[in-house]
Amino acid sequence: MLYTGGTTGMPKGVLWRNADFFVGAIGGSNRSEGREYESYEEVAEAANRGTLRWLTAAPFMHGAAQWIALQALSMGHTVVLPDITDRYDAANVLEVCNRESVEFLQIVGDAFARPLLDASRTTQIFPKSLRSIISGGAVLNSELKEELKGQFGGVTIRDSIGSSETGVQGSNVTTKEQLSSTGDFEPAPGSTVVNSSLSATVDAGSEEIGWFAMSGRVPLGYLNDAEKTQKTFPVIDGVRYSVPGDRARLLADGRIEVLGRDSVTINSGGEKIYAEEVENAVKTHGAVYDAVVCGRPSERWGSEVVAIVQLVEGVQALEFEIIEHCASHISRYKRPKAIIKVAQIKRSPAGKPDYRWAQAVARESRKD
Secondary structure, three states: OEEOOOOOOOOOEEEOOHHHHHHHHOOOOEOOOOEOOOOHHHHHHHHOOOOOEEEEOOOOOOHHHHHHHHHHHHOOOEEEOOOOOOOOOHHHHHHHHHHOOOOEEEEOHHHHHHHHHHHHHHHOOOOOOOOEEEEOOOOOOHHHHHHHHHHOOOOEEEEEEEEOOOEEEEEEEEOOOOOOOOOEEEEOOOEEEEOOOOOOEOOOOOOOOEEEEEEOOOOOEEOOOHHHHHHHOOEEOOEEEEOOOEEEEEOOOOOEEEEEEHHHOEEEOOEEEOHHHHHHHHOOOOOEEEEEEEEEEEOOOEEEEEEEEEEOOOOOOOHHHHHHHHOOOOOHHHOOOEEEEOOOOOEOOOOOEOHHHHHHHHHHOOOO
16 A cells, blocks of 8 residues: 655555556566566566666655665665665765666656756766666656756656556656657556546547546555545546546647646636646746745636745846746746745655645735
C-alpha cells in the first residue's frame, strides 16, 4: 500500500497487488522483447546482469524515490543514498555521485534541479560517471532540462509521469542532440486519454481535453473508501481504468499532452486555467527561482490567477515584467493577475508544492 502525498487533499492509501505493482509501478518486464516476465527464474536471470549504480535524491517518503530504488534493486543494480538524508542537500548529492561513480540520478522536478545546478556551479563538481537524470513527481521545465544537459556533459534526461494510482504512465526522454520539451509524454502501455464524461477514450488528434488514464496493471483501489475507488477507477466499455485527476489531450502523433491536475485548476472568467501551465511560464523568467500558481476569489473574474514567486538571490524584477513575460509562453488570458514575492516557496521534503499554503498567501495579500 502506498499513501498519496495529499498535495491537494487528504492522503489516501492505494492498494496494489504485488504483480500489478511489480509491472505497473517499477517496470518489472522484459523491455527488450516488450513483454512481462514469465517466471521468477527469468526475473533472477535478468537481475544477474545488473551493473549500474543509481542514487535517489528524494526521501523515501516520496513514492517516486521508493519506486526508483525498488526498480533498481529488482534489476540487480546498486542503490546509493546521499550521506545527508534528513533533507535535500544538492551539494552532498553531487559529492556522493562523484565519489560512488553514480550513473543514474533520481530527482523531483524543478525544485530539485535548480539547487543541483547551483551546487554544481558553486562546488565545481561534475560527476563524469553520470549518464542519466530521472525526474518524476513534479514538473521539470524544458529550460532546466537544457541547463542540466549542458552542466553535466550531455546527460540524458528522462522525465517520467505517473501517480500513486497508476504507476508509470509515460516518459519524455531527451538526449544532448535533442531539444527538450515539457508536458508531452510518450505513453506507457495502457496509457490513454478518456473523455470528460468518463464514457469513452478519445481519438488521437482530437481537440477534446479529457482525463489522463491508465488501464492494465492498476491498483485495486483506495483503502476503506469504496466511493472514491468507484470514482477514480471507472469501467469504460468493459475496461477498468485508473483516472487520478490529470487533464490531458491525446496528440495526433500518439503522444499525450498533460495539462495539470484538475483539483488545482483555476476557473477564471469562465475559462479553465491549469496552474502547472502558468507555473512553467512564470519560471522561464530569468529572475524567478521558483514559483507556485493558484487562484483567489475575485469579484470581476470569479477567481483570478496569482503567482507566488521566489526570486533569484540578488536579482530584482517588477511585477508587470513577469506578467508580460508569460505572454510569450501562454495565452494572455492565462497570465497571472498578480505576482506575490516571498523569501521561499513552501514545498514538501519531496519537492511537492504546497497549494494550500499558496492559497493562504494569495488571500492574505489581496488588496480589497
